[in-house]
Amino acid sequence: MSATTKEAAAENKIIDDILELVNSHSNILLSSHVGPDGDSLGSQIAFYYYLKSLGKNVCLYNQGHIPHYFHGFKDIELIKVDPEEWKVPPDDFDLSIIFECTSIDRIGDVKKLVTDDMDIINIDHHLENTEYGKINYLDPSASSAGEMIYRILKKSGFKIDSDTATHLYTAILTDTGRFHFSSTTPACLHAAADLVEKGVDVKALTDQIYFNCTEDQLRFTSEIVSKMETYLDGKVCFLTLRDAQLQERGLKYGDMEGLVEWTMRIRKVQVGALFKDTKPNFSKISLRSAGNVDVCKVAQKFSGGGHFNAAGCHIDADLETAKNTLLEALEEIFRDDK
Numbered sequence: 001m002s003a004t005t006k007e008a009a010a011e012n013k014i015i016d017d018i019l020e021l022v023n024s025h026s027n028i029l030l031s032s033h034v035g036p037d038g039d040s041l042g043s044q045i046a047f048y049y050y051l052k053s054l055g056k057n058v059c060l061y062n063q064g065h066i067p068h069y070f071h072g073f074k075d076i077e078l079i080k081v082d083p084e085e086w087k088v089p090p091d092d093f094d095l096s097i098i099f100e101c102t103s104i105d106r107i108g109d110v111k112k113l114v115t116d117d118m119d120i121i122n123i124d125h126h127l128e129n130t131e132y133g134k135i136n137y138l139d140p141s142a143s144s145a146g147e148m149i150y151r152i153l154k155k156s157g158f159k160i161d162s163d164t165a166t167h168l169y170t171a172i173l174t175d176t177g178r179f180h181f182s183s184t185t186p187a188c189l190h191a192a193a194d195l196v197e198k199g200v201d202v203k204a205l206t207d208q209i210y211f212n213c214t215e216d217q218l219r220f221t222s223e224i225v226s227k228m229e230t231y232l233d234g235k236v237c238f239l240t241l242r243d244a245q246l247q248e249r250g251l252k253y254g255d256m257e258g259l260v261e262w263t264m265r266i267r268k269v270q271v272g273a274l275f276k277d278t279k280p281n282f283s284k285i286s287l288r289s290a291g292n293v294d295v296c297k298v299a300q301k302f303s304g305g306g307h308f309n310a311a312g313c314h315i316d317a318d319l320e321t322a323k324n325t326l327l328e329a330l331e332e333i334f335r336d337d338k
C-alpha cells in the first residue's frame, strides 16, 4: 500500500469507529472552544442533525458569546451559552464529542460536565493536539472541523439536506477566510461544491456573514485600522482592540471577528497581530502571517497554537507589555531569517 492509501485506510477506520461509538451511546454532549466561531457552530449543528436522525438525545453546550451575524442561523438557539441552561439528562451523558479543541480545557466551564466515565470523541484540525479522546480524529491538513464532519456524514449514509449543507459550508467558508487560506485544498473545494449542490445559497450566506455589520461597527473598524502600528521596517502590523471601546459601543469581541485580517492587506506585512485585553492583565493575541513565516511556532511560545499562517495565544500582561514581548519574539524570527 502507498503512504496515501495507508492514510486513507487509517482515516476510514477512525470514521467507522466514530460511527460505531456514536451508535452505542444515547445521551450525547457536543461542545467546542470558548468563544464559538463559524467552524465550531456549523460543525456542531450539522452533527446534531445527524445524531437526531439516529434518535439520540443531544445537548450543545458552549461557553462564550455567539457572534451577532450567526443569530439568524437556523437552529442556532440549540447552542446553549448560558450555564443556567446546561442541564444534565436524568441518566447522565454517556458520550461527549469535542470539536476543534487542541486540549479538553479549551471548552472552558463545560468541562465540569465531562466526567471520567464518559467516552470522548475528539475531532480537530489544529496542529498539536493532546489526544484526550477515546477516539482522536485529527487532521491538520483539513481546512476546518466542518470538512471533517462532512467526511463523517458522507460515510455514515446520512442524507445531507440543505440545512446540514448550509452549516457545513459556513464552517468551511469561515475557517478558510472565504477560501483564501492555504488550507483551501482541492478536497476542501470538492466538499464545498457538493454542499452547494445540496442547496446552499452562497450569496445570501456570504452576505449574512461578511456584509452584515452595523454602521457603528464599520466606523469602529476604520478607527482601529487607522491606529495600526507597524514595526520592523513595516513587516509587522499590530492592531489593538480594547474592552473599554467595546463596552462604549455595546459590542463583544466576537462581533469584531475578522479584524485581524486587515493587517495582512498591506503588501509588505509578513506578520499581523490583533491584541485584545479580554481580562485585566491578560492580552489575547490573534496572529496571521504571509508565506513561510510560521506563527504557530510563535504562538506556542505563549501558551497558544493553531496553524502555520493563522494562530492565537495570550500573554499575562497589559496590552503595551504584551506588544513589546511579542515584538521581541518576532525580532528574533526575522533576525534568524537573514
Ligand SMILES: [Mn+2]
Binding pocket: 039, 040, 100, 125, 143, 144, 145, 175
Ligand atoms: Mn476550525
